[in-house]
Amino acid sequence: MSDLTVVPHERGVIRLFTLNMRPEEAKFLREPGAADQILGVAGLDPEQIDVFAVSDLEDLGLYGYLNEGCGVSADQLDRNALEAITGWVMVVRSAAFGGRAATLIPDKRLRLIGLFTEEATNWTGGPIETESAKPFSAPQPASQNDQPRRIGSAVLALVILLAVGGILWLIL
Numbered sequence: 001m002s003d004l005t006v007v008p009h010e011r012g013v014i015r016l017f018t019l020n021m022r023p024e025e026a027k028f029l030r031e032p033g034a035a036d037q038i039l040g041v042a043g044l045d046p047e048q049i050d051v052f053a054v055s056d057l058e059d060l061g062l063y064g065y066l067n068e069g070c071g072v073s074a075d076q077l078d079r080n081a082l083e084a085i086t087g088w089v090m091v092v093r094s095a096a097f098g099g100r101a102a103t104l105i106p107d108k109r110l111r112l113i114g115l116f117t118e119e120a121t122n123w124t125g126g127p128i129e130t131e132s133a134k135p136f137s138a139p140q141p142a143s144q145n146d147q148p149r150r151i152g153s154a155v156l157a158l159v160i161l162l163a164v165g166g167i168l169w170l171i172l
Contacts, residue, residue: 003115004104006041006097012118013094014070016062017110018085019051025109026051026088035090040105041097048096053088062089071118085113 003015019026029035029051036044057065062082066072070091090110106112131137 003112004106006094006100006102006104008101009099010094010097012120014066014072014116014118015092016066016113016116017090017092017106018113019088019090020109020111021088023053023088026053029090035092038107038110039092041102043098043100044096045098048093050091051088054086066116070116072116073119076116
């Protein structure tokens with residue numbers, strides 16, 4: 001499988017391209033549909049594609065953008081190689097493909113620098129040891145034997161209320 005092949009339902013993959021073009025052309029790639037043309041794939045989500053000048057990152061740099069901003073682990077990144085990149089870049093997240101498979105056919109002015117993966121969330125956890133997490137630790141509901149007694153009390157109260165109301169109605 002090539003770095004230019006997007007598998008169905010791909011998640012957490014970031015492709016970094018350098019752009020060998022004038023700034024005006026690079027800025028145009030921010031427009032809807034422009035990235036589709038230059039990558040040779042239709043229907044990309046422009047919200048999942050970033051096009052910017054590396055100099056715009058200032059002190060953060062491309063290394064910091066990928067590590068801190070995109071969640072790429074430091075062991076995947078070559079700081080020196082990333083600091084050597086100047087000019088404009090395009091960052092394409094796998095979410096741009098909307099879960100569809102695709103084969104990128106980039107314009108000759110694009111060069112793939114690397115394919116990176118975002119750190120996945122670790123959903124595992126240890127056992128919960130609090131008292132409230134233990135089985136059967138919740139307060140137990142009233143027993144079902146108490147249910148008829150409460151209903152009987154409510155009916156008795158209603159009968160007394162009606163009797164008192166009837167007596168008052170007769171008096172007045």
